[in-house]
Amino acid sequence: MDSYTFPDYRLKRKMNDPSKTPLLLVACGSFSPITFLHLRMFVMAGDYIKHNTNFELIGGYLSPVSDAYKKQGLAAAEHRVNMCKLAIDKASNWLMVDTWEAESAEYQPTALVLDHFDHEINVVRKGVEAENGERKQVHIALLAGADLIQTMSQPGVWAEKDLEHILGQYGSFIVERQGTDIDEALASLQTYRENIYVIQQLIQNDVSSTKIRLFLKRGMSVQYLIPAPVVEYIEQNHLFVEENRGSASSSSLPASNEAKGKDPEPATASAN
């Protein structure tokens, strides 16, 4: 990780409304490959935040998981990072791709990933400018689909202290997802309810990376389901033609892979 630098070129430097609480959204995921829904999640959250909260968004990050996650269908981190960058390059003025997780040789649990952002934003950069040169600490939050929050009630996938850390300290914006009963998913997370914001998908879109990989494997087009430069990149690099299965196992991986019908891996999420 010698060459790693935290990207901050699209972070808001000064708040528009200093009476609000500055907020940063972080989406952790495989992005194998990135889809329009991954990007829509940020936009839906942006609308929700603007109309329903007292937060002011100062930026958003995609954080592709490390190759050590070994999930079925996980393309090499280098490709996943490149695809994420191509997806946001010209299409967004506030989203960035952070490669800290992807460049790590080891799997980084989500709690540690959020700590990394907290450090970069609130310790290194001392938050964001509010008014009269004064700086405000930025609230860091996890942006995720309902299926991810559902795994938080499944035994062995998340360490209890990680849940406390993620939902108690940081909080989460959850986008509804077809096939997941949000009330059921939140039932055992009531302690953290005031830190969990549920966003309705007013136009249902259930595109997933799994479906994209399946189409590609069958030689079907994925045009208009994922960004055009990503379609081009996949073609040029002959990605997802064969399902690439993770091989090695690691004791620090969460069991969600198994729970979601992915490569079974032994579990126990670590915590800080």
Ligand SMILES: Nc1ncnc2c1ncn2[C@@H]1O[C@H](COP(=O)(O)OP(=O)(O)OP(=O)(O)O)[C@@H](O)[C@H]1O
């Ligand atoms: N259609 C969707 N609706 C709501 N959330 C989604 C959707 N697609 C992805 N997400 C969310 O995006 C985040 C990143 O997900 P990830 O890359 O693991 O996506 P995925 O499309 O579910 O992948 P895969 O199909 O490979 O399991 C997760 O929090 C996931 O819940």
Ligand SMILES: NC(=O)c1ccc[n+]([C@@H]2O[C@H](COP(=O)(O)O)[C@@H](O)[C@H]2O)c1
């Ligand atoms: N214990 C944990 O920290 C934990 C458990 C499950 C998933 N996750 C994260 O959620 C994201 C999405 O994972 P899945 O693609 O397996 O749903 C990944 O970034 C992964 O690292 C973290």
